Amino acid sequence: PFGINFHMFQPGAEQIVEAVISKNIKAVSYSRSPTADFISKFKKNGVICIPTVGALKHALKAVDLGADALVIQGSEGGGHTGSTPTTLLLSSVLQQVEVPVIAAGGFRDGAGLAAALAWGAAGIAMGTRFMMTQESPVPQVTKDAYLSANIEEIKITKKFDGLPHRLIFNKYIQKIDRSNPLSLLLISLSSAWRYKQLTESSFKDLLKAFFAMLRGDDLTISQSIMSANSPAIIQKAMVEGFPNEGAMPSGQV
Ligand SMILES: Cc1cc2nc3c(=O)[nH]c(=O)nc-3n(C[C@H](O)[C@H](O)[C@H](O)COP(=O)(O)O)c2cc1C
Incomplete structure (x- = not known):
């Protein structure tokens, strides 16, 4: 794999961090209050850090900790999610950070992608739509x-x-x-x-x-x-x- 998603408090998080580094995984995605020492370990080893955040204050904290890019997930998004709608979160984060911002939450087609790009996003991330593809192993x-x-x-x-x-x-x-x-x-x-x-x-x-x-x-x-x-x-x-x-x-x- 070139990327791994995990969260910092799951059992075995430390082993995941070690495995990412020893297997030369190129990028990590994570959420939930990451600790600075995990992130600096990634950065020292050239791993690209792309956290997912659901609120402006978390976006600013993630950039301070060294995020290379951000996925911002608005409240329309599936799974754990914040309370700010995607469009509002996207525009407020874009106004305050320099790193590329990927929009997520409620996207389902090319029209959504075009809208997000027009807003200034670097791209979109979709969860539910990919989960519904033929290739997805969900029953x-x-x-x-x-x-x-x-x-x-x-x-x-x-x-x-x-x-x-x-x-x-x-x-x-x-x-x-x-x-x-x-x-x-x-x-x-x-x-x-x-x-x-x-x-x-x-x-x-x-x-x-x-x-x-x-x-x-x-x-x-x-x-x-x-x-x-x-x-x-x-x-x-x-x-x-x-x-x-x-x-x-x-x-x-
Ligand atoms: C079934 C499902 C499982 C998910 N599991 C994770 C996960 O394990 N880790 C994570 O960071 N995000 C997870 N997400 C969130 C997605 O990565 C993505 O940010 C979100 O689905 C975007 O919103 P959308 O579903 O409207 O496209 C999950 C989403 C869904 C729908």
């Missing part, structure tokens, strides 16, 4: 569920993994969105257990990730516990092919 039954979702059903909730997450409000997510804190805690603990099995992480790894998120990501204890929901429940829809029992992150495209 067809899950792609069909994406195709049948209306744009109004693609909403943001913080109850899924503690951070604003845009996804299809299927029955499962509707239930989570209505859940009280105690049921959310039980769901999260069972997800943490599944995540441990999926990633073959030890309890020590999980606790390390938990405390790193708590410290470095400005998350509350409940947000850090809930973050375990994301990988395990997304996998249910996106890999195992059960769209009604899992989570389907999606942009408004």
